Amino acid sequence: MQSKKNVNPLFRLKKNINCVFSQPSSSNRMARSSHRSVKPFKIKGNNFNVEYGLHLKVQPTTWFNSKIVLLITLLTTLPLLWWLNNSSASISSVFDSSLLHKTPITGVIISNVPTSSTTNPGISLPDITTPLPSxxxxxxxxxxxxxxxxxxxxxxxxxxxxxxxxxxxxxxxxxxxxxxxxxxxxxxxxxxxxxxxxxxxxxxxxxxxxxxxxxxxxxxxxxxxxxxxxxxxxNSLHKISLFRAPLEDFTRISSPFGKRRHPISRRTHFHTGTDYAAKWGTPVFAGGDATVQFVGRKGGYGKVVILEHSHRVTTLYAHLAKFFTDISVGDEVIKGQIIAYVGQSGRATGSHLHYEIRMDGEPQNPEEIKLPLTTSIAKExxxxxxxxxxxxxxxxxxxxxxxxxxxxxxxxxxxxxxxxxxxxxxVLxxxxxx
Ligand SMILES: [Zn+2]
The missing domain is CATH 3.10.450.350 (Nuclear Transport Factor 2; Chain: A,)
Incomplete structure (x- = not known):
């Protein structure tokens, strides 16, 4: 241990200095190549490091400085985060994310294209397929x-x-x-x-x-x-074509849309769909072209499929016996395609299909709603x-x-x-x- 003192005189500066010694490993090239027994060590001060007695590194930031940097960072970012959270602004409204990765280039003025108006048609016309500025x-x-x-x-x-x-x-x-x-x-x-x-x-x-x-x-x-x-x-240009009854061979409407006394709880409540009584296993069709939004169980509804026809219109199919094998969330389905089979899952007294049409989340009467549906700008x-x-x-x-x-x-x-x-x-x- 005597050799360590000889190798590095800084070892004597004990005040405010931590000394860390470690044994040389067999793979340490410096230790192997040296004839003298130089053992690696590290000395740490407030603003320097000495490693192996060979490098003197001034530490870029001290513990105190890094705390200040952290504090300044927090003080500058927190008000921004607070503002984003409380104001109506959002990252997506400020930046068009689809364009963030693209770098627009400045448009090039076509110098030989004359500025004119429809009242001066006597100009020479450039080819309509000429590449356009950016x-x-x-x-x-x-x-x-x-x-x-x-x-x-x-x-x-x-x-x-x-x-x-x-x-x-x-x-x-x-x-x-x-x-x-x-x-x-x-x-x-x-x-x-x-x-x-x-x-x-x-x-x-x-x-x-x-x-x-x-x-x-x-x-x-x-x-x-x-x-x-x-x-x-x-008015929306998209007309959403939907079935009033998304199944063939139903025997009757066992419960219409609207206020009713629940057959099990006996309480009066609002029935948000139409119930079509049908044999167990009767195929249920997609009410219209849609994307599958949900396939699974939902409490009293039992087995449920929800289809999204537009961002504002959905249809829901409940008390199903089973789902069509290939149906899963995110699938595109077309009107009339089999999505499930009639059953009695959830709170139901007999096999039937509970069918809902929702617009902006509000249940509509499948028997009376004007079809095809158009989604228009709200009056307000x-x-x-x-x-x-x-x-x-x-x-x-x-x-x-x-x-x-x-x-x-x-x-x-x-x-x-x-x-x-x-x-x-x-400008042009x-x-x-x-
Ligand atoms: Zn129902």
Whole structure:
């Protein structure tokens, strides 16, 4: 032990110094290569370390300093967390999470594209397929001359946009089959191009004008953050087709929707669905196209399946004998598909199906509800909806002034963190008239 004192003179500085000695391990190269018996040791002071007597390291922060750093961190982050928790703001409302990983690049001004208006059509026209600057609002209008597919191609719409349009108008008009020569199509969309090569085209508004009728769809995000397409008056374009009775061969309605005396408890309560008496094992169908939200037991309901038809509409099937083998949460089901079989599970006096239709969580009467269902903007939110969509309606009206192919391109400013469909500032306009 005498050699340790000889190797490191700092050993004498005992005041405020901790000495930690350890034995050399067989794998310690320094110990093996040395002829002298140098044993590893460590000396720790308030602001330095001596290891193996070879390195002198000044410790970056002392215990005291690290506490201050922690305190400052807490003092600065806690008020922010408190604000996020108490205010109506949320991380998702401040940042569009889908865009956080993408880096928008600044739009390139097309220098050779003349700024003009529809009143000055005598300009030379660039090719409609010219690549566009990064962040644009594109409004395009065309009259169908030969076929719908050709009109769409002329308008420069992608196959993905076409399928999105068909989806938006699904249940209202069949774009592939119902559009004829002379009909008109108008689409307003936002196009974002990102460094990673990702391109996003967001349809903000669309109009299909046939000989008989004009159909309009406006993209709208409500105050809860839900986005859907609506008519200019705030009605949903999605029609939800549902069965009033999602089973064949039921014998009778054993208990209707509404107030009733419970057959077991004898207490008066509100019956939130309709009971269809049917033989044990009768197949139960999906009431409409949906996503499976729940499969399992729910107290007095017994075995239950819940289907989600839209974010606002669900159907519930209770007292089931068993579930269809392949049904599990998250599955997509189509109207009429077998999801389960009639039984008597839970609190039930005989084999029957308890069927509920809920809208915004409120039970509706399956026998009387107006079908197909449309989910519209609530009356109290309509004024806000009108304000938010006013600009799109005005743009659709403007585009309809021309009977030929028109394309308006507006460059928009997009912050990397906040992308809102309405936050556009027009700095460049390109009109094409054919
Ligand atoms: Zn019931």
């Amino acid at each position: 962040h644009l609002r594109v409004s395009v209008h065309a009259k169908v001359e030969t076929s719908f597919a050709i009109a769409v191609k002329k308008m420069g719409l992608s196959a993905h946009q076409l399928s999105k349009l068909s989806q938006i108008f699904k249940g209202t008009i069949d774009l592939a089959n119902d559009i004829k020569s002379g009909d008109q199509l108008t689409v307003i969309y936002e196009q974002h191009k990102f460094k990673e090569g990702v391109e996003e085209r967001l349809i903000l508004a669309a109009e299909v004008a046939t000989q008989d009728q004009v159909y309009r769809a406006l993209r709208y995000t409500d105050l809860t953050g839900y986005t859907d397409y609506y008519t200019p008056t705030g 939110d309509r004024a806000y909806f009108m304000i938010k969509t006013r600009q799109l309606v005005a743009q659709l009206n403007d585009l309809n002034q021309t009977a030929t192919l028109t394309r308006v391109v507006e460059k928009i400013h997009v912050s990397p963190k906040i992308v809102k469909s309405t936050s556009s500032v027009s 306009k390109q009109h094409l008239i054919q």
